[in-house]
Amino acid sequence: MNELNQKICSEFAGLVVRKDLVKTVKGNAIVPSYVLEYLLGQYCATSDEASIESGIQTVKEILAKHYVHRNEAGLIRSTIREKGRHKVIDKVSVSLNDKKDVYETEFSNLGIKKVLIDSGTVKKHPKLLVGGVWVIADVEYDHTEDKDASPWILSTIKPIQMSHLDYDRYIGARSKFSLDEWIDVLVQSIGFNPEFFGRRSKLMQLVRLIPFCERNFNLIELGPKGTGKSHIFSEFSPHGILISGGEVTVPKLFVNNSSGKLGLVGYWDTVAFDEFAGKQKKVDKALVDIMKNYMANKSFSRGVEMLGADASMAFIGNTEHSVPYMLKHSDLFDALPEKFYDSAFLDRLHFYIPGWEIDIIRGEMFSSSYGFVVDYLAEVLRHLRNQDYSDHYSEYFKISPQISTRDRDAIHKTFSGLMKILFPQGGASEEEIEEILKFSMEGRKRVKDQLFRIDSTYADVNFAYTDKANKETPVQTLEELQYPNYFNKTVGDVTDIGMPEPEVISSQESPNKAQPNTDEPSATVNDEAALKEQHLTFSENQRGVSYDSLFGPYLKGAKLITITDPYIRIFYQAKNLMELLETIVKQKAEEDEVVVSLVTVEDEFKGEQQREHFDKIQSSMFAVGIKFAYSFDTSGSQHARHIITDTGWKVSLDRGLDIFQQYDVNDAFSLSTRLQKHRSCKQFEVTFIKVE
Structure with missing residues (x-):
C-alpha cells in the first residue's frame, strides 16, 4: 500500500478494488471486467487483506454456482428443473414477438429462448433490445402441456451495473488529488501500472475514455497489434458495445426501415468498431453515406423521418506498414477499407490516436494497485455527458x-x-x-x-x-517532427525512405506543410569539424535516438571522460552506463586507451549490489582499453548530470542517461532490447557546450 493507494482507499472507500483480483477470480469465465468488478465491488471493496481473501472466495463461489458456461448449460438447465428456481449470471437479449405481441428473452450461454419478460422491465432497460446486457436473473421452470408455451419463467432480472451515483462525493474527493496523482488513479482504474507509461502515453490511454463522457465524439486509433486498442471498449463499461467492423449494417447500426426498430446508436453511449482496417474488406456504400451524415449532424433518416442520437463512435484497426513507410508511399489512413478511405468521412473524425506510439502490452504492465470499480467510473463518465x-x-x-x-x-x-x-x-x-x-x-x-x-x-x-x-x-x-525529411512532401517526392539519424526535435519548430528547416541544429555529426554548440529537445514516445548518434561524435578522440550522474544505482541505470561505454568503445581506435570516470551517489539500500555492477563493468571494459573508475559523492548536494571530455566538450543532460522508457530487457527477440533507436524515449533535453 503506497501513499497513493492509501489515499484512493481512504477517499473512495467502498468504490475501489485491487485490480489484480479480476484475474484471480476470472478463471475460465468469459465475462467482461465490469461484470467481475461489479461482484468484487460488492465483496472486496476494501484494503483489509482478510476481508479481501474472504471476498475473493465469495465471488469465486458465486461464479462457480451461478455463472453459466456454455459447455455446462445443460447441467444448469437441469438444476433449474430439479430445484424449480435458480439464479444465473448470463448475457441476455430481448426481442419483440409481434405475432403474439409479447417480449421474449434469449439467454446467450444458458441456451434458452422465448422466455417471457414484462414490458415494464424492457422500458426500464431498453439496451436489452439491442446488443444484449449482462444480468443476474432468477429463472424458474414450470412444465406445461401447451406446445407453444415456454416452460421457462423469468422471475427477476437485474442488469449488472450501479444503481446509484453520488456525483458530489466524486467531485469532492477529486479535489484532494494533484493532477499527476489523478492521472495515475485513472490509469490504475483502467487496469495498467502507471510506472510503465510516460505522461503522453497516459493521456493517450485516457483519450480512449472520451467517447464515454462526450456525446457524438468520433475517435480513430490505428496501430500495431497487441497494444490494447479494444480493451476499453470491450471490458470497461456497460454503456459501450464493441462490434466487429465486418458485421456492421445500416439496420443494425441505425434503423431497420421495414420494422422501425432503432439500431445501436439509439441505445449505447459508445459504439466501437473492432478490426475496422483492412483494404480488402467489403463495405456497403450506403452505410458510409449514412455514417458520414450521422457523424456530422448527429442525425439519420428513417424513411422521411429524421432521427437523432448521441452515441460516440470509435474505429479501431491494425496498421499494415510502419509510419515512415506510410508517409513515403501513402498516408496514415492507408490501412482503411476503400469505401472508408474517403476524405469526407475522415474529416469527421475528431481525434486520431497514434497507436504506433503505444507499447505492446506486457504482463508486468498490468496493475496490482487500487483503482475504481470500473462500473463506478463508467457511471461518472456517463453523468458527465450532460456537461460542456x-x-x-x-x-x-x-x-x-x-x-x-x-x-x-x-x-x-x-x-x-x-x-x-x-x-x-x-x-x-x-x-x-x-x-x-x-x-x-x-x-x-x-x-x-x-x-x-x-x-x-x-x-x-x-x-x-x-x-x-x-x-x-x-x-x-x-511524426511531423520525427520524420521531417518526408513528412511535408507530396507522396512519391521522397527518394530516400531511410530514417534520419537520429530523429531529433530541435527547440525550433517549422510551420505546417513547410519544407524542413535547414537552419535547425543537426543531430547527425559525421566529423569533428561539424561539431557545434547546440540545444536539442526530444519528445516523449520519439524513437530513432541512440547514444551512438547523440553522444558518439562528441566523445570521439577523448582520452579522459567524466560522467556525473547521481542516479546510476539500480540495474537498468547500470545497463544504460554500460551502453554508453559501448559507444565510447566504438569511437576509439583499438590500440588506444580511454579513462572513464563516473561520479555518482551510493544507493542507500543496495550499495553492495551497485558496487558489484560497477566492478563487473570495470572488468569487462579493461579488456577493450577502457579504464573505468567510479567514486561516490557524499556531499549530498549533487544534482547535475553531465559528461565532460578532455577535448573541451560538456554535454549537459537534464535526465542523465535515463532517456528511454521502460522495455522488456529479458525479451531477446525484441528490437528495443537490441537497438536503442527502436526504443521509445522519455521527454528530455541535451545541451552541447564548448568549455575550452
Whole structure:
C-alpha cells in the first residue's frame, strides 16, 4: 500500500478494488471486467487483506454456482428443473414477438429462448433490445402441456451495473488529488501500472475514455497489434458495445426501415468498431453515406423521418506498414477499407490516436494497485455527458482564426472530454490547460495532415494558439517532427525512405506543410569539424535516438571522460552506463586507451549490489582499453548530470542517461532490447557546450 493507494482507499472507500483480483477470480469465465468488478465491488471493496481473501472466495463461489458456461448449460438447465428456481449470471437479449405481441428473452450461454419478460422491465432497460446486457436473473421452470408455451419463467432480472451515483462525493474527493496523482488513479482504474507509461502515453490511454463522457465524439486509433486498442471498449463499461467492423449494417447500426426498430446508436453511449482496417474488406456504400451524415449532424433518416442520437463512435484497426513507410508511399489512413478511405468521412473524425506510439502490452504492465470499480467510473463518465467544458481554455488562450469550424469543433470536443476526465471539479492552472489544449489540437491535426495528402483541395491550416501576451505557439504532431525529411512532401517526392539519424526535435519548430528547416541544429555529426554548440529537445514516445548518434561524435578522440550522474544505482541505470561505454568503445581506435570516470551517489539500500555492477563493468571494459573508475559523492548536494571530455566538450543532460522508457530487457527477440533507436524515449533535453 503506497501513499497513493492509501489515499484512493481512504477517499473512495467502498468504490475501489485491487485490480489484480479480476484475474484471480476470472478463471475460465468469459465475462467482461465490469461484470467481475461489479461482484468484487460488492465483496472486496476494501484494503483489509482478510476481508479481501474472504471476498475473493465469495465471488469465486458465486461464479462457480451461478455463472453459466456454455459447455455446462445443460447441467444448469437441469438444476433449474430439479430445484424449480435458480439464479444465473448470463448475457441476455430481448426481442419483440409481434405475432403474439409479447417480449421474449434469449439467454446467450444458458441456451434458452422465448422466455417471457414484462414490458415494464424492457422500458426500464431498453439496451436489452439491442446488443444484449449482462444480468443476474432468477429463472424458474414450470412444465406445461401447451406446445407453444415456454416452460421457462423469468422471475427477476437485474442488469449488472450501479444503481446509484453520488456525483458530489466524486467531485469532492477529486479535489484532494494533484493532477499527476489523478492521472495515475485513472490509469490504475483502467487496469495498467502507471510506472510503465510516460505522461503522453497516459493521456493517450485516457483519450480512449472520451467517447464515454462526450456525446457524438468520433475517435480513430490505428496501430500495431497487441497494444490494447479494444480493451476499453470491450471490458470497461456497460454503456459501450464493441462490434466487429465486418458485421456492421445500416439496420443494425441505425434503423431497420421495414420494422422501425432503432439500431445501436439509439441505445449505447459508445459504439466501437473492432478490426475496422483492412483494404480488402467489403463495405456497403450506403452505410458510409449514412455514417458520414450521422457523424456530422448527429442525425439519420428513417424513411422521411429524421432521427437523432448521441452515441460516440470509435474505429479501431491494425496498421499494415510502419509510419515512415506510410508517409513515403501513402498516408496514415492507408490501412482503411476503400469505401472508408474517403476524405469526407475522415474529416469527421475528431481525434486520431497514434497507436504506433503505444507499447505492446506486457504482463508486468498490468496493475496490482487500487483503482475504481470500473462500473463506478463508467457511471461518472456517463453523468458527465450532460456537461460542456469546451470553452474552459478561453480565459488563457485563443485558437488561430485560420482553423475551420469543423477543426475547431473537433478540438473543442477532445478538450472538453479530457477536462471532464481530469478536472471535473474545474480549477486547472494555465499550464495544465495549455497541455490539454495542445494535445487536443495535435490529435485533430493528425487527421488534417493526412487529408492534405489525400485531397489537395483542402486549404492549408495554421494549427496554432495564442496566449494572453499574444504569443503564438504552433502545434505539430510527433511524426511531423520525427520524420521531417518526408513528412511535408507530396507522396512519391521522397527518394530516400531511410530514417534520419537520429530523429531529433530541435527547440525550433517549422510551420505546417513547410519544407524542413535547414537552419535547425543537426543531430547527425559525421566529423569533428561539424561539431557545434547546440540545444536539442526530444519528445516523449520519439524513437530513432541512440547514444551512438547523440553522444558518439562528441566523445570521439577523448582520452579522459567524466560522467556525473547521481542516479546510476539500480540495474537498468547500470545497463544504460554500460551502453554508453559501448559507444565510447566504438569511437576509439583499438590500440588506444580511454579513462572513464563516473561520479555518482551510493544507493542507500543496495550499495553492495551497485558496487558489484560497477566492478563487473570495470572488468569487462579493461579488456577493450577502457579504464573505468567510479567514486561516490557524499556531499549530498549533487544534482547535475553531465559528461565532460578532455577535448573541451560538456554535454549537459537534464535526465542523465535515463532517456528511454521502460522495455522488456529479458525479451531477446525484441528490437528495443537490441537497438536503442527502436526504443521509445522519455521527454528530455541535451545541451552541447564548448568549455575550452
